[in-house]
Structures are given as C-alpha cells and as structure tokens.
Amino acid sequence: MPLDDAEDEHQPNTAGASASNPGPHRKPTLKTIAELTGLAVTTVSRALGDDPLIARETRQRVQATAAKVGYLPDRAAQRLRTGRTNVISLILDPHEEILGYGTSMIRGMTATLRGTPYHLVITPHFSDTPHIDPVRHIVRNRMADGILFSRTEPSDERVKFLLEAGFPFVCHGRTELATPHPYVDYDNYRFTYEAAKKLITSGCRRLFIILPPERFTFHHHMRHGFMTAVREEGVGFEIAEGITLDSKADAVRDRVAARMAERNPPDGFICGGEVSAMAVMSATHDLGLEIGRDVRLVAKQTSGLFDQVRPRIETIYEDLSEAGRLMAGLLLKRMAGATPVGELQAVLEV
Amino acid sequence: MPLDDAEDEHQPNTAGASASNPGPHRKPTLKTIAELTGLAVTTVSRALGDDPLIARETRQRVQATAAKVGYLPDRAAQRLRTGRTNVISLILDPHEEILGYGTSMIRGMTATLRGTPYHLVITPHFSDTPHIDPVRHIVRNRMADGILFSRTEPSDERVKFLLEAGFPFVCHGRTELATPHPYVDYDNYRFTYEAAKKLITSGCRRLFIILPPERFTFHHHMRHGFMTAVREEGVGFEIAEGITLDSKADAVRDRVAARMAERNPPDGFICGGEVSAMAVMSATHDLGLEIGRDVRLVAKQTSGLFDQVRPRIETIYEDLSEAGRLMAGLLLKRMAGATPVGELQAVLEV
DNA sequence: CGTAGAATTTGTAACGATATATATGGAGGC
DNA sequence: GCCTCCATATATATCGTTACAAATTCTACG
Numbered sequence A, B: 001m002p003l004d005d006a007e008d009e010h011q012p013n014t015a016g017a018s019a020s021n022p023g024p025h026r027k028p029t030l031k032t033i034a035e036l037t038g039l040a041v042t043t044v045s046r047a048l049g050d051d052p053l054i055a056r057e058t059r060q061r062v063q064a065t066a067a068k069v070g071y072l073p074d075r076a077a078q079r080l081r082t083g084r085t086n087v088i089s090l091i092l093d094p095h096e097e098i099l100g101y102g103t104s105m106i107r108g109m110t111a112t113l114r115g116t117p118y119h120l121v122i123t124p125h126f127s128d129t130p131h132i133d134p135v136r137h138i139v140r141n142r143m144a145d146g147i148l149f150s151r152t153e154p155s156d157e158r159v160k161f162l163l164e165a166g167f168p169f170v171c172h173g174r175t176e177l178a179t180p181h182p183y184v185d186y187d188n189y190r191f192t193y194e195a196a197k198k199l200i201t202s203g204c205r206r207l208f209i210i211l212p213p214e215r216f217t218f219h220h221h222m223r224h225g226f227m228t229a230v231r232e233e234g235v236g237f238e239i240a241e242g243i244t245l246d247s248k249a250d251a252v253r254d255r256v257a258a259r260m261a262e263r264n265p266p267d268g269f270i271c272g273g274e275v276s277a278m279a280v281m282s283a284t285h286d287l288g289l290e291i292g293r294d295v296r297l298v299a300k301q302t303s304g305l306f307d308q309v310r311p312r313i314e315t316i317y318e319d320l321s322e323a324g325r326l327m328a329g330l331l332l333k334r335m336a337g338a339t340p341v342g343e344l345q346a347v348l349e350v
Numbered sequence C: 001c002g003t004a005g006a007a008t009t010t011g012t013a014a015c016g017a018t019a020t021a022t023a024t025g026g027a028g029g030c
Numbered sequence D: 001g002c003c004t005c006c007a008t009a010t011a012t013a014t015c016g017t018t019a020c021a022a023a024t025t026c027t028a029c030g
Helices: A030-039 A041-048 A056-069 A076-083 A101-113 A132-140 A158-166 A188-201 A217-233 A249-262 A272-288 A319-337 B030-037 B041-048 B056-069 B075-083 B101-113 B133-138 B157-165 B188-201 B217-233 B248-262 B273-287 B320-336
Strands: A087-092 A118-122 A146-147 A169-172 A183-186 A208-212 A236-239 A267-273 A296-301 A312-319 A345-348 B087-090 B119-124 B147-148 B169-172 B183-186 B207-209 B237-238 B268-271 B296-303 B314-317 B345-348
Touching: A030 A041, A030 A056, A041 A056, A076 B075, A087 A101, A087 A132, A087 A217, A101 A118, A101 A319, A101 B119, A101 B237, A118 A132, A118 B101, A132 A146, A132 A158, A146 A296, A146 A319, A158 A169, A169 A319, A183 A188, A183 A319, A183 B320, A188 A217, A188 A296, A188 A312, A208 A217, A208 B183, A217 A236, A249 A272, A312 B075, A319 A345, B030 B041, B030 B056, B041 B056, B087 B101, B087 B133, B101 B119, B101 B320, B119 B133, B133 B147, B133 B157, B147 B320, B157 B169, B169 B217, B169 B320, B183 B188, B183 B320, B188 B217, B188 B268, B188 B296, B188 B314, B188 B345, B207 B217, B207 B248, B217 B237, B248 B273, B268 B273, B273 B296, B320 B345
Parallel strands: A087 A118, A087 A146, A146 A169, A169 A183, A183 A345, A208 A236, A208 A267, A267 A296, A296 A312, B087 B119, B087 B147, B147 B169, B169 B183, B183 B345, B207 B237, B207 B268, B268 B296, B296 B314
Antiparallel strands: none
C-alpha cells in the first residue's frame, strides 16, 4: 500500500470550485484515474494495491497518475466494502486523568500510528457506567479494528469478552486469566520493592504506602513488591486505608496528616502517583516536617514535574509515552495477525 | 433521530454465530428490519428518521422493532451516502502537552459530545510540519465534519483557510482577522493584569513575566495586560528573554537563576503555566530565597496541582475542561448552521 | 496453424444507507 | 363511474471501493 495518507499538495486548490481547471474538479476517485489512464476501475484499484497480478508497468503508471491528481482512497467506502475501519479506539476515562496520564499515552500512540492508515479515536468511558459497555459497543458495531485500554483487573471482563470475540486489543496492565493475551505493563512489583529498599537503606523504620484501588491488578503487584521488601528487612509498615492513588489530593493530604498525628507515625512514604506524592509533601510540610530529614518519600514519576519539586525527592520513572508507543505497536502486529501472543507482551523495566 | 448510540443490550450475543437463534444472526441492518416488519427498506429508513411522510403508527412499529433487534446504523454507509462523517477532529500537538492541557480539554469535549452521534478523533500534529497541513488534509478529504484546535495566532492561516473553505471549526484563542469566526478564549489580558496588581499590592517593585511564544495571540494579550498594570503602578518590570511558557523546565529554571544573580533582581514573578511556575519555584528555592517573603509568584492554575504545592503560591484559575465543553458545544451549533457567528464566541472570565 | 495455458485486464455485484422519482390505495368531487 | 388529489409506501439509482468470476491478449509448443 504505497499511498494512503500522502501529504502531497500540488495544485493551489482554493477549496471550492476553482474556475482555472476545466470542469468542476471534484475529489478524485478511482473512476477519475480510470478515465485518465484508460483502464478499468478494478484494474486501478489493484494497481494501487500493488497487486502482482497487474503488470508492473501498469502499476507504476497508475500510481504516478494517482499521485499527480492527489488521489486518496475514500475511507468510508473502503470501510463499507471491507469491514475494516482503519480506526483504533483508545478507551479513556477522562476522570482518571491526573496530570497527563492519558496525554503521555496518546503521544506515544500517535507517534507509532503516524504513517499507518490508522486513526486514533478517543472513546470516553465515564465511571458511572460499566467499563465493559464501550468495549461491547465497539465490537458489536465494528467501530474500530482494535482497542486499547488501561487499568486492567485480575479477572478483567473486557479482556475475557475480547478474547472470546477474537477482537484485537492491547491493554495496559496484566490479568491473572489462564488465557494469555497481549498487554503492556510496567514492573510495579519492582517499583515498590526498590522504593521500599531505598527508604530502608536511608534509615526509615516504618513505611507507609498508598496503593491503587484494590480492583486493579497493579494494586496487587505493588502490594506484593512492598510486602516482600519490608519482610526481607523486617521493618514496620502499613498500607494506607481509606485512600488510594485515585483519591482526591485533599483527601490524601488529610489522611496523611491525621496519621502523622497518631502514635508511632511512619517515616517513609511510597506513592505510585505524582498527585498523591504532592499531597504527602504538603501534609508533611504543613506539620513542620522536612522531607529528607524527618521523613522520606519515594514517588513514581511520569512527567518532568518532580525535577522541579523542592525539596528534591527520590523518584522512579515510568515512561508512559513509551508504553503508548509499545501498545500501539503490539496492536498493529496483532491486527496483522500471525504473531504469537507470547511476543505481544511487554513489561517495561524499572 | 431517535436512536443512534443507544446502548441497549438485550440478547446475550456471544459475539459470533450462536446456535440458539435460527440462522447466523448477523449485525442487523435496515434490510433486517424491513423483513421483520414486511416493509420496504426505504420506508424503514424514513421511519427511523421520523419522517412525517410515514404514518405515525408505522414509524412507531419500525422504531420498536429496531430497538428490539438492537439496530444501529452503519456509520460507514451513512458517511458514504451522505458525505457527513459524524467525526469531530481535535488537532493536538502531543509535544505541547505539559501537565494535561490536552486531557482537560478532551474531558470537556467528550462530555459535551456524549449523547450526540459525533466521535472525537485525535489528529496529531507534530511541530516539524506546518500547522496548516492536518487542517488541509481533513478538509480536502472530508475526514471530519468539524475541527477543533488551539494555540491560535493573530493572523492564523488555519482560520483563514477554514473560513474560505466554509468549513466548521472552533479554535481556542482569538485572531486579529477582520472576518469574525467562532472561538473560545480565556481572558489572558485580565489574568496578567490581575496577577501584576496582586504582586504590586503585596509590595513587589520589579516584576518578571514569562510569556508564551510571540507567535500566539495570547502572548500579546498577556503582554498587554501586564504592561498596562505595571505602567499604571509605575513599578519596574521585565519580560523574560530566551524562554517562553513552552521552554523546557530546566531552561526556565536556569534562566531565572541566572537573572537572580544579576543586579537589580526581580521580586515578583508571573507565570502563565504550571510547569514554568514550578521552575521558578525551584530556581528561587535553590538560591535560598523564600517564596512569599523574598519573592512572590502568581501562576495560572489549570489543575489541582498547586493546591498541594508548598509554600503556597497565589494562582488564578483557568478551566480548560470548561473551555473544551464550550468549544464542542459551539462547534455543534456551527455545524447545525443558522447560528450567527457573534453567538459562537466566548471568552472565559478570570 | 490451432490451441493450451499463462499473463493481464475487465465486468458485475455487493457492502448499507439515503435522495429522488414513482407507484399504490382510498376519499372525495363532478 | 371516472378522475383528481392526498396520504402513504415502494423502486431505483447512487456514494467509492473491493471480491469474485469472466474475458481478453499474448506466448509457446506440438
């Protein structure tokens, strides 16, 4: 497929019926090229598809003509005829979007999709409806050729549904299902394990961790990495209750402040998100505690933000843009078929 | 148009050929409904469109049947036949996306578009190509029914092109063109004016402002508001050189640090973005200066971030999500036609 | 020189919807 | 009883593309 989103601008084309060219020159179609070359529409179609059934010389002639008139295939017609949409659907919960999680992913995805015929369509999912709804809708009505989504759960209904339907998808995060499926994940076990070790090495003796909501797989990975580290080292620990990484920053701050006022307060914090880390910082600051001296904090960093935060805190970086690139790349492979599922899985290292 | 994205799930529908129903029950089309009701396809089409030419009783019967079988019109077919795409294109530069600018807008837009037949398609624009390119492409190839974009310039080529083509669009930010056009903007003049007044009232005597790149209209609005305030008050001022709101945080930090080491350093800062505000904070912090005592800072806030930043700084809020909602809403009106341009313009107050 | 068989090209139908033109049926006027 | 007219429903063509089957040309070989 030599041309599809070619950006060739030849005629000035003042968007409308220009009087310079003879006849009202409309959007060129296969028929236009057929008339220009004296070939049949079918032949033109195949020639543009570089079908070896068409003589090489003919193919080149047709492709040259197509380029000259600025032909681009009509996506609606292609879609109607072939059933393929050339659309990839990214299901996004606009409320989950704290500090550019989605944007980073979109950046990576669009970078990978550039130069392919695929468009990225944002399918919003609002948390007041079951998360399977948009997935069913897309599959049932063939709204896209492939689906991308995040916040995967251990026994994710979307994954089960898509596997059963044989519909291409890549999710951010793993499941614990028996059937393997494509995914891109981050090594959250390692993240909390390393974070805890860092804190303990720095002298912390009671660690406090804020985890994602329990329904997500990465809650368990984070918990497990954390637990392994604190048990290996035999230090005190606690898991934040009543708040998660999805909680409002104010709620996190209040909870942390309250906890610090109780007996036996923690001296080391682990946050899997930037907003909650900021909340921990504001809470401790407001209590007159100094980060790096009285308490320590390790946060997951997904933007350049913490490079500017003072006092400096330790961070471990997760590259969401790279995750997006990978997800789109794996989905392209999956849609092309033939790649074994084992090669459609990636875990980004800490 | 009574149904379009109705989310009615009736049959279990194990996505494939279920053996329970007689015949391989495929995606229902107009033909399906025609056979079920004993009417012609044309009649069904009109009935679903609530065409008064069709008897009321027939319309209801058809619509009931459509709902029962879970009919949804095929968008590709509609698009091919009518030329309308049901797509709204948001042109986004993924590199401009610092801390969720795009995500906030997307949140607002999808909220407005919910319940309409329109999909939001992200058309990425990378800064290594002219910003008119994606616009031409969308218009020339009818990739969408309307366009949304941001970072408007005083004599914006995209606006000129779209106006001439008569193609619906709403941009974030104004132009200085003679022809009126739909836009949503924020009162950036007021923002810098108020910010400067705040600083001066607090005792600042030399203000330092970081502006957007000069090519954008809001650079001039911000500059003008700032200049008006400092002239009214007769205080010292300077406009950052060599850095803009688009500069990397490190560059901003270095520039600010360098400036503070020179003679006659500023004591009040105005930042139109969160990242540059963080950079100012880190620069002054690293010099041992205390925000609120030695220097002051007023920043534009577009997320909940600064509620957690310590020391607390003054912020003025811009609701990007609301801007997105408005932009989508105005675009819907524009596409429906008939609304005078004057009613398709909005400036969000400070 | 006729023809098999490959190499090319072409014609027709279909995807699912809608715009336009046409047909059907019954009520009412003369 | 014939014709008009209105209300309602149907038939046909079409959007631009591709799958499939059929046709045409060319080469080569007995």
